[in-house]
Amino acid sequence: MKPVRLPAAATNALPRWSILALCMLYILPGLIGRDPWKGENDAASFGIMWTMAHGNLNDWLWPHIVGMPMPEEGPLAFWCGALCIKLFGWLLGDPMAARLSTGFFFILGAVSVWYTTYLLGRRSEAQPLKLAFGGQPEPKDFGRTLADGALLIYLGCLGLLVRSHETSAETLHISLVAYALYLCARLFDAPARRTALKLGFIFGLLILTRGWVLPAALFISLIFLCIYREQKQYIALISLTLPVAAVVAGSWLVAINLLHPFDSSPYQSWMLWNYRQISFPSLASITYFFKYGIWFAWPAWPFAAWAIYAWRKQERALHISLPVAFLVCFMLLALINNFPEEGILLPILPPLAILAAFGLPTMKRSAINAVDWFSVTVLTGVAAIVWLGWIAEQTGWPTNIARKVLSWAPGYQPEFNFFTFAIALTVSFLWFRLVYWRISRQPSVLLRAVVLSSGGVILCWLLLMTLWLPLINHRVSYAAVSAQITEKLTESYRCIDSNVGASQRASFAYFGQLHFAGFSEQNCDVLLLQSKRRTPITAQVSVDQYPGKWDLLWEGHRASDKDEFFSLYRKK
Numbered sequence: 001m002k003p004v005r006l007p008a009a010a011t012n013a014l015p016r017w018s019i020l021a022l023c024m025l026y027i028l029p030g031l032i033g034r035d036p037w038k039g040e041n042d043a044a045s046f047g048i049m050w051t052m053a054h055g056n057l058n059d060w061l062w063p064h065i066v067g068m069p070m071p072e073e074g075p076l077a078f079w080c081g082a083l084c085i086k087l088f089g090w091l092l093g094d095p096m097a098a099r100l101s102t103g104f105f106f107i108l109g110a111v112s113v114w115y116t117t118y119l120l121g122r123r124s125e126a127q128p129l130k131l132a133f134g135g136q137p138e139p140k141d142f143g144r145t146l147a148d149g150a151l152l153i154y155l156g157c158l159g160l161l162v163r164s165h166e167t168s169a170e171t172l173h174i175s176l177v178a179y180a181l182y183l184c185a186r187l188f189d190a191p192a193r194r195t196a197l198k199l200g201f202i203f204g205l206l207i208l209t210r211g212w213v214l215p216a217a218l219f220i221s222l223i224f225l226c227i228y229r230e231q232k233q234y235i236a237l238i239s240l241t242l243p244v245a246a247v248v249a250g251s252w253l254v255a256i257n258l259l260h261p262f263d264s265s266p267y268q269s270w271m272l273w274n275y276r277q278i279s280f281p282s283l284a285s286i287t288y289f290f291k292y293g294i295w296f297a298w299p300a301w302p303f304a305a306w307a308i309y310a311w312r313k314q315e316r317a318l319h320i321s322l323p324v325a326f327l328v329c330f331m332l333l334a335l336i337n338n339f340p341e342e343g344i345l346l347p348i349l350p351p352l353a354i355l356a357a358f359g360l361p362t363m364k365r366s367a368i369n370a371v372d373w374f375s376v377t378v379l380t381g382v383a384a385i386v387w388l389g390w391i392a393e394q395t396g397w398p399t400n401i402a403r404k405v406l407s408w409a410p411g412y413q414p415e416f417n418f419f420t421f422a423i424a425l426t427v428s429f430l431w432f433r434l435v436y437w438r439i440s441r442q443p444s445v446l447l448r449a450v451v452l453s454s455g456g457v458i459l460c461w462l463l464l465m466t467l468w469l470p471l472i473n474h475r476v477s478y479a480a481v482s483a484q485i486t487e488k489l490t491e492s493y494r495c496i497d498s499n500v501g502a503s504q505r506a507s508f509a510y511f512g513q514l515h516f517a518g519f520s521e522q523n524c525d526v527l528l529l530q531s532k533r534r535t536p537i538t539a540q541v542s543v544d545q546y547p548g549k550w551d552l553l554w555e556g557h558r559a560s561d562k563d564e565f566f567s568l569y570r571k572k
Contacts, residue, residue, distance in 0.1 A: 019151065041170060066506075066516045115182055187237065323351035
């Protein structure tokens, strides 16, 4: 027997404008008005896009950061960002133009999650039991309400928050996974060769985004799903995805082997990066998955776990078996990867959010109230801390908090911005209105269990990206250090040799317009070294690695980072 029994009143969907407003409030803060963030997933990825946008065909075929090879992952996300820089960089600036692609990727993922849930939710096996005197919801109304719930859960996932705002390949990767899930729902709902060909095209794009391991695992999972659901006739359709994916991905692989950009090829390193993702589960990978997965997938995983339990007698139904197949596939990939990172957890979120939506109709009132009060207590507390820190930063009171906040970004001079203050104040007021609406009216709609969770996450993120954004920019940006280096290089120089990391190289090249050594450049007359701590000059410059005698021109670091030092040398 189905576990769902609902009246039509419980499926009142949210207005379209409110869904759109939530998505805009979620994605726009963090895209606007910030520098490239320190880290391999933001500044480094921007560096690849910036290099492509200001380079030639070789730069587009061989991903690199002004001469530093970056063969991992794939070129597709960087092509999209570079194209946005070419089209809109003159108007918005290169960093903001690159982040336009991030916004487009997020919209693709959010829309895919919504429509996948809608397709699965209106199927006959997902419908609630008919009431004795009628009054049960219509299939389309039920599917739409579940779709709204899945989108809210998706937006509320903590692991998506930062990653969805970064300029990286991972933002496109998770969106393509969500769209592949949508195409699979379409394929099983209404089998068609055209849908299978589209799925193959998406598999090819996934290969160009972050390698072939995940698409290959998805293909195998879909074959097993057909066998499990006793629908072997679908296997022929799914097999059509392989040649299409091979053609799409092979276009880049053939091009780099024929044109041989920079007299080399990223193919071997790219394949090695793919092979590294396949191994046996280790204690480190298992520990990482459970240690970080609990908060990364909050609040989706409790609802999803309940959905699996509640629908255990209808486990072959497509709205359960399809997202579970994706979920199991991605979980196994995370466990067999001995190089754990947050990026391997991201694909879990779309199927988890969709599965969690089907747990909403079966949740008990006590569980819903527990989730609500947890969201109100924790997220309101976090928002209060953000406000208190900002007030202390602006006014100097309370003194101890002001000292701690400003010590986090030494040299930062607080400035009051009325526009961002008004936005933060308005959103905070709307949050309390939302809490009042939920507590006072006790609405019976399915979404009541996730409105506060998602709204609170959006509130906290928006407060950080308005009130605290100047301070965060000051802490994580390399703009000031780049200016200091450029000031010491007033004379002409051939090129700069360096051992700095990817994000540092990208930031120095963009902010300081520094000319680093390319693939074939040698005998540079300037040397920029990065070290963890202060060491004698003679110990920093390896004669074997950097032949010649070097004079120290400058040494410094970001004010907020005491362990990262840079030394600039000029060859005698």
